[in-house]
Amino acid sequence: MIRTMVQLTEEQLKVLKTMAKARKTSVARLVRESVTIYVAMSIQNPEREKKRRRALNGLKKIKKANFNDMDGKKDIATNHDQYLAEIYSS
Numbered sequence: 001m002i003r004t005m006v007q008l009t010e011e012q013l014k015v016l017k018t019m020a021k022a023r024k025t026s027v028a029r030l031v032r033e034s035v036t037i038y039v040a041m042s043i044q045n046p047e048r049e050k051k052r053r054r055a056l057n058g059l060k061k062i063k064k065a066n067f068n069d070m071d072g073k074k075d076i077a078t079n080h081d082q083y084l085a086e087i088y089s090s
Contacts, residue, residue: 006031 008016016027023030042049076083 013027016030020027020030073083
């Protein structure tokens with residue numbers, strides 16, 4: 001095997017350590033298994049990478065967008081029950 005360095009977010013490493021402990025294996029083994037699966041899936045379906053990139057670009061656009069409803073409210077998903085109660089109590 002060849003040694004390599006990989007940078008992960010704190011959250012990724014935390015999850016990997018938890019998974020490794022639960023499976024009684026190493027983080028390195030989980031990373032190798034994940035890479036093997038990812039490569040195999042990419043070979044089987046080359047269009048998958050294009051779709052993945054398109055989906056990620058769409059998510060970036062959504063994050064940047066400033067969605068409001070017609071009244072300018074931004075919290076409809078969180079407070080929809082409250083707004084419905086206000087509408088139907090009128």
